[in-house]
Amino acid sequence: xxxxxxxxxxxxxxxxxxxxxxxxxxxxxxxxxxxxxxxxxxxxxxxxxxxxxxxxxxxxxxxxxxxxxxxxxxxxxxxxxxxxxxxxxxxxxxxxxxxxxxxxxxxxxxxxxxxxxxxxxxxxxxxxxxxxxxxxxxxxxxxxxxxxxxxxxxxxxxxxxxxxxxxxxxxxxxxxxxxxxxxxxxxxxxxxxxxxxxxxxxxxxxxx
Numbered sequence: 001x002x003x004x005x006x007x008x009x010x011x012x013x014x015x016x017x018x019x020x021x022x023x024x025x026x027x028x029x030x031x032x033x034x035x036x037x038x039x040x041x042x043x044x045x046x047x048x049x050x051x052x053x054x055x056x057x058x059x060x061x062x063x064x065x066x067x068x069x070x071x072x073x074x075x076x077x078x079x080x081x082x083x084x085x086x087x088x089x090x091x092x093x094x095x096x097x098x099x100x101x102x103x104x105x106x107x108x109x110x111x112x113x114x115x116x117x118x119x120x121x122x123x124x125x126x127x128x129x130x131x132x133x134x135x136x137x138x139x140x141x142x143x144x145x146x147x148x149x150x151x152x153x154x155x156x157x158x159x160x161x162x163x164x165x166x167x168x169x170x171x172x173x174x175x176x177x178x179x180x181x182x183x184x185x186x187x188x189x190x191x192x193x194x195x196x197x198x199x200x201x202x203x204x205x206x207x208x
Contacts, residue, residue, distance in 0.1 A: 003104050004055055004129070006031060008183030009041055010143030011052035012174055013110040013124040014157060015136075016166030019194040020122040022050050022110035023174045025145075025205070027186035028057055037186040037207070045071050047198070048120075049084050049111035050191050051091070054143035055129070056104035063105055066094060084111030084123040088133060095131030102129045106142040112193055120195040139173075145181035152177045167192045167201070175205055 008029045013022040028039035042052045043064050051067060053060045070090055074082050082090070091107050107127055112120040126140035127133050134140060139157055141149040152173045161169060171190050178184040185205050192199040 001031065004106070005144050005183055006104075007055070007057040008144050008181075009039070009054040010141070010145040010149060010174070010178060010181065010184040011041060011054045011108045012139060012141045012149050012153065012170060012177075013052065013108050013126070014139040014153070014161075014166060014170045014173075015122045015124055016161040016163060018112075018120055018122065019163045019166055019192060020110040020112065020124060021166050021170040021190060021192050022052055022108065022124075023170050023188055023190040024052050024054065024143075025174065025178050025184045025186060025188050026202075027184055029183060032182060034186065040189075042189060042191060043068075044198075045087060046081050046111075048193065049082070049087050049109065050193060050198075051087075052108035052110075052142070053105050054108070055106055059103040059105045063094075063103055063107070067091065070094065084109065084113045084125075087111070088123075088125040088127075088135075092127055092131035092133050095127060095129065099130040104129055108140055108142050110191075110193060112195060144183040145177045148177035148180045149173060163192055163194050163199075167199070171201075171203055175203065179206055
């Protein structure tokens with residue numbers, strides 16, 4: 001068994017029309033033993049950037065604090081909010097620093113990037129555990145149910161989804177994929193990030 005699968009958990013991010021969604025399951029386990037059904041894996045890094053951290057639970061807590069610190073330092077030094085693409089490179093370099101004894105996390109990032117015209121462009125990215133970036137125009141997945149998430153997302157995702165349609169697509173993709181994975185599930189939380197608001201919804205899932 002891989003150490004990446006020790007605590008279980010999965011995350012997915014999807015692009016819509018001027019909006020993005022990021023969702024995770026809520027299970028924390030010790031392999032097949034369930035420990036908690038309320039383990040948060042998605043964290044706000046700014047008003048427009050959300051970070052999902054599937055992988056080893058101890059490293060989830062560690063990295064959440066490291067990224068919070070580094071984003072705050074960036075904001076103080078630069079006197080402006082960090083942009084999603086800049087944040088993705090910050091995540092990548094932070095993980096690559098520890099490449100010989102890595103954090104066992106595969107981060108997923110979702111946010112809205114401000115364009116020079118003042119409009120907002122959806123942005124999603126994911127990295128592996130040593131920070132190799134993967135920018136996508138449709139969706140990114142990570143965690144123990146990643147292969148199932150790919151399959152369902154390929155079938156359900158469409159370009160330019162409106163916010164409510166994007167939420168429904170992201171939620172159904174996650175809920176149906178984690179039902180096929182013993183290490184993920186036990187409910188889900190979905191964040192929908194639009195230019196004027198962020199909506200968080202907690203969903204019930206199968207508990208078996």
